[in-house]
Amino acid sequence: MTGRTSNACAACKYQRRKCKPECQLSQYFPSHQPSVFKNVHKLFGVKNVLSILKNIQNPNQKDDAMTSIIYEANMRKMFPVRGCCHLIDAYSAEVKLLEEELRAVRSQIEFYRNQPYNQHPTPPSTSSLWFDSQAMTPPSTYLQSYQTDGLQGAGIVQNHEDVHPTPDFIDDNSNQFYI
Known part of the structure; x- marks a missing residue:
């Protein structure tokens, strides 16, 4: 082989x-x-990856498909049994908890909106949240009991910046963000 193989992509080298x-x-x-x-x-094999790329016409979709394939393959290497499914399940559970939290906060907002302006309303009990006119288990015990693969729910209002930092800058050309 000539020196040209040093410039070969990882697929051709392999x-x-x-x-x-x-x-x-x-x-x-x-x-x-x-x-x-x-x-x-x-995980996929070269023939299947090339077949996927061949069936996609839009170059941007090819990039997205390869990003997804690479991500799934890397996650399957890290977690051989479930791949990225455990992350999907954990994030789905977190979304469900956040939706419940949002409903509870909206219920509290609605409670305060329905009070006359000149009255000082008695807020809902701090030991429970009012959700669809029914008392709900307080988040301090309910949400803290939830834990999956290191993701943990906490009180009624949680700082999600610790778990999901907001990017300071997004580079549209490379689809990367910097924190």
């Missing part, structure tokens, strides 16, 4: 072939990331 300029996988598997290609190859 398959021990010359990386041609029209190689469809070179933009997704740079030569310095062979483990990423190995994960994708193990």
Whole structure:
């Protein structure tokens, strides 16, 4: 082999072939990331990945599809049994808890809106939240009892910046964000 193989993408290096300029996988598997290609190859196979790329007409969708494939393969490497499903389940549970929290807060807002302006209303009991005219278990015990893979719900109002930081800057060209 010639010195040209050092510039080969990770896919071509793995398959021990010359990386041609029209190689469809070179933009997704740079030569310095062979483990990423190995994960994708193990889970999907080269033929299936090329078939997926062939069936997608829009280049932006190809990039999104490959990002998804690479993510799933890397998560499957980290979590062989469920892949990224455990994260999806944890985030779905978190969304459900946040929806319940939002309903409770909206109920409290509605309670205060319905009070006359000159009256000082007695707020709902602090030991329970008012949700659809029924008392709900207080979040301090209900939400703190929820825990899945390190994600933990906490009181009625939770600072989600700790779990999901808001990006300070988003680079539209590379679809990356900086915190």
